[in-house]
Amino acid sequence: MFEQSIATLAQQLRNKEISSVELTRLFLDRIQALDPQLNSFITISDELALQQAKAADTAIANGSSSSLTGIPIAHKDLFCTQDVLTTCGSKMLNNFIPPYESTVTSRIQQAGAVMLGKTNMDEFAMGSSNENSFYGAVKNPWNLNKVPGGSSGGSAAAVAAGLAVAATGTDTGGSIRQPASFCGITGLKPTYGRVSRFGMIAYASSLDQGGPMAKSAEDCAHLMQAMAGFDDKDSTSSETPKEDYLANLNAPLAGLKIGLPKEYFGDGLDAKVADTIMAAVKEFEKLGATVKEVSLPNLQLSIPSYYVIAPSEASSNLSRFDGVRFGHRCDDPKDLLDMYTRSRAEGFGTEVQKRIMVGTYALSEGYYDAYYLKAQKIRRLIKEDFVNALNEVDVIMGPVAPTTAFDLGSKTNDPVAMYLEDIYTLSVNLAGIPAMSVPAGFVDNMPVGLQIMGNYFAEAKLLNIAHQYQQNTDWHLQTPTMAKGA
Amino acid sequence: MSIDKQDVQKIAHLARLALTEEDAVQYQHSLSSVLSLVEQMQSVDTDGVAPLSNPLEMTQRLREDEVTEVNQRDAFLANAPQTEAGLFLVPQVIE
Numbered sequence: 001m002f003e004q005s006i007a008t009l010a011q012q013l014r015n016k017e018i019s020s021v022e023l024t025r026l027f028l029d030r031i032q033a034l035d036p037q038l039n040s041f042i043t044i045s046d047e048l049a050l051q052q053a054k055a056a057d058t059a060i061a062n063g064s065s066s067s068l069t070g071i072p073i074a075h076k077d078l079f080c081t082q083d084v085l086t087t088c089g090s091k092m093l094n095n096f097i098p099p100y101e102s103t104v105t106s107r108i109q110q111a112g113a114v115m116l117g118k119t120n121m122d123e124f125a126m127g128s129s130n131e132n133s134f135y136g137a138v139k140n141p142w143n144l145n146k147v148p149g150g151s152s153g154g155s156a157a158a159v160a161a162g163l164a165v166a167a168t169g170t171d172t173g174g175s176i177r178q179p180a181s182f183c184g185i186t187g188l189k190p191t192y193g194r195v196s197r198f199g200m201i202a203y204a205s206s207l208d209q210g211g212p213m214a215k216s217a218e219d220c221a222h223l224m225q226a227m228a229g230f231d232d233k234d235s236t237s238s239e240t241p242k243e244d245y246l247a248n249l250n251a252p253l254a255g256l257k258i259g260l261p262k263e264y265f266g267d268g269l270d271a272k273v274a275d276t277i278m279a280a281v282k283e284f285e286k287l288g289a290t291v292k293e294v295s296l297p298n299l300q301l302s303i304p305s306y307y308v309i310a311p312s313e314a315s316s317n318l319s320r321f322d323g324v325r326f327g328h329r330c331d332d333p334k335d336l337l338d339m340y341t342r343s344r345a346e347g348f349g350t351e352v353q354k355r356i357m358v359g360t361y362a363l364s365e366g367y368y369d370a371y372y373l374k375a376q377k378i379r380r381l382i383k384e385d386f387v388n389a390l391n392e393v394d395v396i397m398g399p400v401a402p403t404t405a406f407d408l409g410s411k412t413n414d415p416v417a418m419y420l421e422d423i424y425t426l427s428v429n430l431a432g433i434p435a436m437s438v439p440a441g442f443v444d445n446m447p448v449g450l451q452i453m454g455n456y457f458a459e460a461k462l463l464n465i466a467h468q469y470q471q472n473t474d475w476h477l478q479t480p481t482m483a484k485g486a
Numbered sequence: 487m488s489i490d491k492q493d494v495q496k497i498a499h500l501a502r503l504a505l506t507e508e509d510a511v512q513y514q515h516s517l518s519s520v521l522s523l524v525e526q527m528q529s530v531d532t533d534g535v536a537p538l539s540n541p542l543e544m545t546q547r548l549r550e551d552e553v554t555e556v557n558q559r560d561a562f563l564a565n566a567p568q569t570e571a572g573l574f575l576v577p578q579v580i581e
Contacts, residue, residue, distance in 0.1 A: 095565075096565060097564070097565060099558055099561035099562055099564070099565070100558075191542075192540075192541045192542060193542055193544070206539060206540055206541070232549075235546060235547055236540065236542075236544060238542065238544070300526075301526070301527065301530060303523065304523060304524040304525070304526050304527045305527065307520060307523060307524055308524050308527070315501060319502075322502070323567060324566070324567075324574050324576055325562070325565070325566050325574055326565035326566060327565075327567075328567075329567035329568070333577045334577070335577050335578075335579075336576055336577050336579055337502075338504075338577075339576065339577055340502040341498075341499075341502050341503055341504035342504045344501075344502055344503050344504070345503050345504040345505065345509075348503075350512075353501075353503055353513070354513060354516050354517065354520070356501050356503065357494070357497045357498060357501055357503070357513060357517055358517060358520050358521070360497050360500050360501040361489075361497050361517070361521070364497070364500060370528070371524065371527075373537050374527050374528070374530075374532060375524075375527060376537030376538050376539055377532035377535040377536070377537050377538075378527055378530060378532065378535075379537070379538045379541075380535050380536060380537065380538035381530075381532070381535060383538060383541060415516060415519070415520070416519050416520070416523055419520075419523065430541070431541055432540075432541020432542055433541075456542070
């Protein structure tokens with residue numbers, strides 16, 4: 001039951017083969033039995049979930065249901081959920097009960113989905129391993145000694161282990177795609193502005209984008225139907241009309257032009273991961289696609305550009321956590337300055353404080369031109385690389401990450417090594433284009449994700465391409481052994 | 487690119503973060519390594535390249551200056567560490 005697709009479960013719900021209350025209980029029981037091994041949830045909203053499930057059963061009985069009605073899903077603990085604790089993985093917000101609902105979670109709720117709880121994540125979405133959470137590291141369901149990736153590591157682990165049918169994530173520099181790759185699930189980072197940021201706790205506002213994480217491209221398409229589209233409450237929301245993400249899933253791929261950027265297959269890429277990616281590309285050739293080499297010459301510069309722009313925006317965004325209106329306040333502040341500095345030092349973890357300071361430095365008097373402005377100019381060069389390549393081909397393919405999931409604790413003492421892990425994902429956020437991670441095989445029993453990058457607002461095309469691949473492969477249907485234990 | 491302990495304390499002050507001596511030493515190393523990583527930008531010729539702040543190069547959408555939200559004062563105050571008479575309470579600022 002826990003391995004079924006959204007479409008199958010929706011059919012079973014409509015046929016009254018199972019009720020949403022039964023389905024929700026099944027997943028709540030699985031969370032209770034298995035999550036102690038994974039730590040993928042920060043909050044389990046069981047009472048609310050059962051209420052929503054009852055309402056879904058009523059809606060189904062009345063014939064007014066959508067494909068998400070009664071489907072139990074989880075939300076990354078970065079989306080504000082009204083009256084449900086929202087921590088963003090931080091001690092700073094360990095008592096924060098939002099008085100309002102994010103647009104993404106609101107739309108998914110409107111579509112009738114059931115919220116099981118809020119998933120663990122790197123604090124304020126800053127991390128690539130989910131080891132930066134105040135609520136403890138998340139374990140990879142494929143090997144409990146390995147990281148699930150980050151920052152949406154809880155969402156990825158929960159979906160991979162069958163603790164939720166699907167989940168939401170957010171992606172500022174790879175935070176949907178890299179954990180999806182490490183946990184063997186399907187994830188989509190939409191075009192910047194496609195999914196509303198309203199009610200998402202901000203990290204880097206010009207890069208942040210929410211998206212779906214699920215077992216298959218088809219399940220991601222169902223979530224996108226609900227979550228995507230213009231929102232008046234987000235000033236950078238795109239007015240470009242949203243597509244029908246389900247309509248073209250079955251379009252044939254004959255004639256599809258795939259570009260392979262040579263910079264994605266150079267030094268640093270694990271040889272077995274490279275072989276897995278090339279085998280996936282061969283599969284697309286069998287489906288009628290043609291392949292040519294393209295170049296993204298400024299790829300290496302995405303790391304310095306990102307690690308200036310993201311911390312700069314973070315230092316500004318996170319200035320709101322001052323111990324006055326919400327969040328942690330230190331004991332016995334002796335004056336206002338003491339309250340600010342101690343509340344922030346106590347509430348934020350090391351990686352968050354470091355990024356705030358990098359950003360503060362980059363934006364400070366005398367350094368702005370050399371850092372922030374320079375990084376934004378390089379950002380344009382990176383965007384132009386993608387625009388040029390996507391003039392020659394329909395989509396670009398490559399690895400999501402240079403390796404499979406690494407061991408817990410293996411990179412925590414070397415933050416720069418951790419940053420280099422993001423080499424294949426950061427540039428997509430800087431350019432603002434959409435990209436997916438699709439399960440493409442295993443190396444030493446750990447999943448490998450294929451990255452598919454497309455043009456602005458080409459989400460339906462990406463989902464179509466991924467769906468066709470999944471019609472011809474079964475990598476996305478594999479289940480970790482631990483998930484079968486309950 | 488390396489920075490000294492005084493630089494770290496200055497940045498921490500600007501960021502309103504209280505650092506112990508021990509923290510400052512640790513951050514001196516980690517900030518220096520990040521700044522070295524980003525240093526490679528300086529060798530790139532970006533003359534004549536316009537900075538890109540929004541990937542879609544959108545202009546800011548404006549709306550009518552009208553009240554669109556309902557007053558939720560009590561709901562918002564409920565998350566505050568300290569309140570009094572409908573106001574956020576902070577340590578005394580003016581003697």
